[in-house]
Amino acid sequence: MEQNTPTREQAYDLLSKYNKNGSLIIHALAVEAVMLHFADILGELEKEKWGIIGLLHDIDYEMYPDQHCVKAREILLEHDWQEDYIHAVESHGFGICSDVEPMHRMEKILFTIDELTGLIAATAMLRPSKSILDLEPKSVKKKWKQKSFAAGVNREVIEQGARMLDMELDYIIGETIKGMQKVAESIGLKGEL
Numbered sequence: 001m002e003q004n005t006p007t008r009e010q011a012y013d014l015l016s017k018y019n020k021n022g023s024l025i026i027h028a029l030a031v032e033a034v035m036l037h038f039a040d041i042l043g044e045l046e047k048e049k050w051g052i053i054g055l056l057h058d059i060d061y062e063m064y065p066d067q068h069c070v071k072a073r074e075i076l077l078e079h080d081w082q083e084d085y086i087h088a089v090e091s092h093g094f095g096i097c098s099d100v101e102p103m104h105r106m107e108k109i110l111f112t113i114d115e116l117t118g119l120i121a122a123t124a125m126l127r128p129s130k131s132i133l134d135l136e137p138k139s140v141k142k143k144w145k146q147k148s149f150a151a152g153v154n155r156e157v158i159e160q161g162a163r164m165l166d167m168e169l170d171y172i173i174g175e176t177i178k179g180m181q182k183v184a185e186s187i188g189l190k191g192e193l
Contacts, residue, residue: 006081011052014079019062028055030117030180030187031110037179038109050106053088057110069093069100096157102164112161113176115153119143120177122150124189131191132184137174 015028035054039047060071069090076086090100091107092114102111123143124132143149162169184190 005049006052006085008048008052008055011055014075015056015059018059018075021062024058024062026187027117027121028058029183030121031055031057031114033183033187034113034117034176034179035106035110037175037182038113039106041175042105044106046106049085050109053085053106054110056085057089057092057114059089069098095160096154102161105165108161108164112158112165112172113179114157115155116158116173116176117180119150119153119155119158120173120180121187121189122153124191127191129191129193130189131193132177132180132187132189133191133193135177135181137170137177140173140177141170 015025019025019028032051032054036047036051038044039050044050056072056076058068059075061068064071069092072089073086076089087100088102088104088107088110090098091102092098092110094101094111102108120132120135120140123140124130124135126143127135127139144155147155158172159169162172165172180187180189
């Protein structure tokens with residue numbers, strides 16, 4: 001079967017087919033928004049592709065948590081997705097649940113911001129406003145140092161990604177917040193602002 005360039009609608013339908021958990025959908029929307037934001041600021045031409053890969057990165061997580069990033073390949077192949085999309089999705093679990101290394105800038109961004117969106121969301125929820133709209137990078141950095149806060153967030157992965165990208169961590173945090181702010185309402189982080 002011939003492979004077509006997937007649309008955002010097709011990606012969302014596929015995500016919804018394999019994920020019923022609302023928090024996983026919200027995480028996917030947050031990562032998609034951040035990927036689109038980085039594609040914008042980096043002047044990437046394939047912006048929609050960046051968003052789609054962000055949206056689908058955890059396609060297999062709910063149904064196959066023990067085979068995360070491995071099952072993704074099977075699912076996407078079954079639906080005739082292109083190899084570059086599959087490689088990008090697999091590579092975000094590099095060194096954790098996948099030996100597929102992020103090679104392209106898009107893959108390195110996904111690898112870096114996936115965990116970071118969770119830390120940022122958790123930080124925003126603690127604010128009096130319960131909003132990401134007034135969240136400053138310094139608040140995230142303060143929580144970063146508290147290892148017990150959002151303990152499931154692998155800070156080493158984020159740091160490794162920043163090194164891969166040769167970008168300052170503070171810059172990545174700031175831009176990730178901006179990306180998430182664009183979809184604050186749909187990811188439940190508009191709060192009382």
